[in-house]
Amino acid sequence: TSLPRFFIRTKDGSEPPRDQLQNSFSFVSNKLQDLRTGTDEDVDAQKGDGRRLSYRWELLGEGSTQFVPRGLFRSQKRDGWPILLRIPEKKNRMSSRQWGPIYLRLLPGGVLQMYFEKGLEKPFKEFQLLPQCRLSHLKVESYSEPRKVLTVKVEHFSYTEKKRYHPKQEVNHDAEVEQLLKFGSTVHSDMEDLVVSIEEELFKLSVPHQQRRNYEEQELSLQITDHIWILMDTSGGVKERAAITQIHCLAFLSGQGDCFLALNDLGLLQFDSSYGFDEASEVWMEIADCHFHQCVNEAEFQRSRLIKFSPPDACRAELMRYKTTFLGCTEIPFSVKAVVTVQGAYVELQVFLNMSATFLSSIRVSDIHYPLCENVVIRVPAPGNWVKVTQTVALLRQRSLKSRMNRNACLGSITSADSQPVMQVSIGSVKYENVYSAVVWKIDRLPAKNTAVNHPHSFSCKLELGSDQEIPSDWYPFVTMECEIMGAVVSQTRVKSLGTVNDIQPQKHVTSWTRYHCQVEVEKKWIETESQRQSACMTQ
Numbered sequence: 235t236s237l238p239r240f241f242i243r244t245k246d247g248s249e250p251p252r253d254q255l256q257n258s259f260s261f262v263s264n265k266l267q268d269l270r271t272g273t274d275e276d277v278d279a280q281k282g283d284g285r286r287l288s289y290r291w292e293l294l295g296e297g298s299t300q301f302v303p304r305g306l307f308r309s310q311k312r313d314g315w316p317i318l319l320r321i322p323e324k325k326n327r328m329s330s331r332q333w334g335p336i337y338l339r340l341l342p343g344g345v346l347q348m349y350f351e352k353g354l355e356k357p358f359k360e361f362q363l364l365p366q367c368r369l370s371h372l373k374v375e376s377y378s379e380p381r382k383v384l385t386v387k388v389e390h391f392s393y394t395e396k397k398r399y400h401p402k403q404e405v406n407h408d409a410e411v412e413q414l415l416k417f418g419s420t421v422h423s424d425m426e427d428l429v430v431s432i433e434e435e436l437f438k439l440s441v442p443h444q445q446r447r448n449y450e451e452q453e454l455s456l457q458i459t460d461h462i463w464i465l466m467d468t469s470g471g472v473k474e475r476a477a478i479t480q481i482h483c484l485a486f487l488s489g490q491g492d493c494f495l496a497l498n499d500l501g502l503l504q505f506d507s508s509y510g511f512d513e514a515s516e517v518w519m520e521i522a523d524c525h526f527h528q529c530v531n532e533a534e535f536q537r538s539r540l541i542k543f544s545p546p547d548a549c550r551a552e553l554m555r556y557k558t559t560f561l562g563c564t565e566i567p568f569s570v571k572a573v574v575t576v577q578g579a580y581v582e583l584q585v586f587l588n589m590s591a592t593f594l595s596s597i598r599v600s601d602i603h604y605p606l607c608e609n610v611v612i613r614v615p616a617p618g619n620w621v622k623v624t625q626t627v628a629l630l631r632q633r634s635l636k637s638r639m640n641r642n643a644c645l646g647s648i649t650s651a652d653s654q655p656v657m658q659v660s661i662g663s664v665k666y667e668n669v670y671s672a673v674v675w676k677i678d679r680l681p682a683k684n685t686a687v688n689h690p691h692s693f694s695c696k697l698e699l700g701s702d703q704e705i706p707s708d709w710y711p712f713v714t715m716e717c718e719i720m721g722a723v724v725s726q727t728r729v730k731s732l733g734t735v736n737d738i739q740p741q742k743h744v745t746s747w748t749r750y751h752c753q754v755e756v757e758k759k760w761i762e763t764e765s766q767r768q769s770a771c772m773t774q
Contacts, residue, residue: 452740562726
């Protein structure tokens with residue numbers, strides 16, 4: 235198979251005539267016509283060479299509307315997952331580790347069953363998940379050139395209290411992490427579904443009774459996380475959205491360990507109006523649906539709307555997850571526009587990202603240097619056969635489809651200083667990941683330092699398809715974007731009161747985040763070439 239040509243230049247550095255390339259690859263335009271789902275619109279005159287035909291496209295394929303969750307639990311009850319297991323399970327200096335294909339099943343009660351293949355009666359291994367287990371973040375790792383694998387670790391967390399004396403005495407609770415299992419998959423949807431399923435099963439696990447330790451420094455930490463899923467059309471309009479809030483707790487308490495938590499719950503205000511005294515401007519939320527951990531006294535919540543719980547000792551647990559009747563902040567902190575343009579054999583993918591200047595005022599943040607968004611990840615779809623990067627590329631001294639801050643990454647001409655990069659970004663880094671079948675654009679934080687909040691950013695990827703590279707007939711492209719914002723801005727969750735029944739109160743820490751998960755429809759444009767217009771005229 236031949237390598238894709240990304241704006242190949244002649245020996246003298248000039249580009250070949252476009253018509254010579256476009257005439258031989260006119261099937262690309264014909265293939266694009268086959269993907270059309272609506273009727274042709276009027277042909278608009280355009281400056282320069284061609285005319286542009288606008289079509290109405292579908293956003294998603296069958297079954298992909300499940301992007302926006304319907305309930306508190308998002309996982310689909312599947313029989314199992316064909317994945318990879320890292321063996322041996324623990325690192326050993328005397329042996330090398332490798333990936334082995336298995337079939338994994340998850341039973342109620344947090345039991346993982348591993349089979350050599352699907353359909354066997356008995357598993358070769360069973361593993362019981364414990365409340366102290368957590369899942370690591372998904373990570374892309376090398377698997378076999380040029381493919382990569384998406385991995386996740388099952389880790390066991392234990393904590394020890396340690397003293398430090400510089401510059402003054404401090405008491406910290408340090409985590410000791412032990413890796414128990416490591417799974418991988420080349421299909422990101424399988425891995426993401428597995429992670430959600432395991433996390434939901436961990437939420438339902440019961441914590442066995444254990445004697446509490448005595449701590450020199452007691453500590454109680456809460457983490458409030460809003461998750462919001464948004465489905466957007468080509469113009470940035472919201473088609474569908476849903477939000478879920480999770481509250482996690484980590485406690486190091488001596489003695490009885492019974493705790494109470496009061497949120498800005500409208501039901502609590504109606505039960506006891508003293509919580510709203512002298513706070514007429516306070517925002518109150520209304521919990522519509524909720525599910526509690528087994529350490530929470532649910533009957534007490536139904537009676538008084540107070541959350542009374544006995545958290546497990548030195549174990550991070552999800553106290554509750556819930557939905558609110560209304561979303562506190564409906565404004566989106568950014569606007570995303572995605573366009574794919576096809577002209578003959580040339581394909582250009584573009585994404586335009588612009589932060590909202592009015593979003594800060596809507597969430598009542600006055601500091602203009604506040605890091606609005608962090609860990610921004612944008613995935614732009616690109617079929618795998620468009621990016622054929624094999625070991626031959628290294629032999630030919632050609633770069634893979636990779637770029638960072640407009641660094642020249644032109645396949646076939648890395649020695650030419652004036653060659654046009656395959657991909658360009660105004661900020662961050664960009665790289666093609668076969669696991670997602672997409673170009674992944676990563677930005678650490680927005681707005682960037684010394685830039686305005688509404689400063690626009692863009693991504694561009696220009697490709698020239700070869701004769702063996704078609705537009706897949708089942709390709710329904712949409713751009714996905716994920717980012718984090720400090721503060722529970724969607725549910726407007728606030729902690730009114732937090733403490734224990736003991737006389738000595740622990741140190742209390744409360745953090746809150748909002749994680750956005752967005753799907754944006756890609757606008758498609760087809761520009762007719764000169765040769766295609768002449769061919770159409772001759773046909774008429």
